[in-house]
Amino acid sequence: MGEWTSELGNIVVHLADSDRFSRSGIQSVLCLSSHVTVGELFDSVEETIQGIDTNAPDVLLVCDTLRTQDLLGDLSRIHRSQPSTPIVFLASNLQAQQIAQVYNSGCSGYISKSSILDSDFASALNLVAAGFTLFARARDKRPFPVRSTLMQELSVVLGEIDERDRQIVISVASGMRNSEIAAALHVSQGTVKQRLGVLLDLFGVTNRVQLAVVAAEAGLVASVEITEADEY
Numbered sequence: 245m246g247e248w249t250s251e252l253g254n255i256v257v258h259l260a261d262s263d264r265f266s267r268s269g270i271q272s273v274l275c276l277s278s279h280v281t282v283g284e285l286f287d288s289v290e291e292t293i294q295g296i297d298t299n300a301p302d303v304l305l306v307c308d309t310l311r312t313q314d315l316l317g318d319l320s321r322i323h324r325s326q327p328s329t330p331i332v333f334l335a336s337n338l339q340a341q342q343i344a345q346v347y348n349s350g351c352s353g354y355i356s357k358s359s360i361l362d363s364d365f366a367s368a369l370n371l372v373a374a375g376f377t378l379f380a381r382a383r384d385k386r387p388f389p390v391r392s393t394l395m396q397e398l399s400v401v402l403g404e405i406d407e408r409d410r411q412i413v414i415s416v417a418s419g420m421r422n423s424e425i426a427a428a429l430h431v432s433q434g435t436v437k438q439r440l441g442v443l444l445d446l447f448g449v450t451n452r453v454q455l456a457v458v459a460a461e462a463g464l465v466a467s468v469e470i471t472e473a474d475e476y
Contacts, residue, residue, distance in 0.1 A: 254279060255302035255373045258295060260286040260322075262311035270307065270334070270360065277366035287311070289318045293325045300329050302373040306351075308335035316349050323350025330372045334360070340382035353378040367457045374454065401446050412439055416452050417459035 257280055261267040267285055274280045283301050286292040289312050296304055304322070312318045323331055330352035337356050338346070346354050353372045359365065359380065368378055402410070408429060415425040422440070426433045440452070449455050 254281045255370055256281050256283045257303045257305055257369060258283045258286065258292075258299075258301040259305045259307070260289075260292040260310050261307035262287050263307070263309040266307060266309050270305070273360050273365065279370060280366045289322065292322055296322070296326045296329050300326055302330075303369050304329050304331045305369070306331055306333050308333070308357075316345050319346065319349035319351060330375075332369060332372055337383035338380075343379055343382055347379065352376075354380055356380045364457055367453050371454055371457050374450075376454075378457075404446060405443065409439055409443055412436060413443060413455060413459050416440070417456040 257274060259267060259270060259274075259282065261270065271282050271285065274282050284295050284299065286295050289310065292304070292306070292310070304326075306319065306322065308315065310318075319331065319333065323329075327350070331350060332353040332355055333346045333351045334355050334357060335346075337358065338354065343354055353368065353376075355365070355368060355378075371378055405413075408431075411429060412425060415428065420428070422433050422436045426436045429436070440455075444450060444455060447455060447458050449458060
């Protein structure tokens with residue numbers, strides 16, 4: 245599994261998609277991020293299995309247009325061939341039951357195709373590479389057990405922080421630098437840095453990118469903007 249570093253280093257993402265137009269579009273989006281290196285492109289399930297066995301990526305992104313007679317079954321095959329490689333399934337909006345099936349196939353994440361242009365797409369892939377499990381909301385709004393557990397855990401953590409710390413989390417997720425957060429909250433940059441260290445520990449993450457995406461998962465912000473210049 246890909247190792248998360250304290251700085252935003254690149255992760256290598258392999259893409260499995262039989263539709264060349266779709267594959268080209270997704271590749272173009274991924275190439276916009278300085279934190280993602282697009283590795284190999286696969287046209288079939290067999291190519292995918294052989295490719296990740298030879299050169300395992302940090303994340304394997306599998307699109308629902310991958311040519312197969314049994315996509316869920318083949319997702320399981322891919323997972324079994326290289327269990328340490330996190331798989332993210334990219335598909336049109338799925339219902340909760342379908343997401344559960346994707347999860348049971350061994351995938352570490354599901355991202356809706358409608359969100360690949362969002363600013364936190366690459367950050368989500370980074371989190372999966374770091375060992376997180378991330379699943380988009382279901383189309384039918386029904387709760388997905390893994391997501392529900394995550395939300396319960398986040399709710400507990402959110403209940404442990406005061407309003408100032410909550411504002412720091414929101415500010416980080418909004419792309420504000422430590423100096424800007426300090427000015428907005430009328431505290432020193434040292435205080436912001438110290439509180440960020442505490443918040444990273446509370447949320448079980450290691451840097452501001454992870455904290456920002458967790459904030460989005462918790463519903464504190466609608467989208468994520470990443471700032472790289474600060475220490476966290």
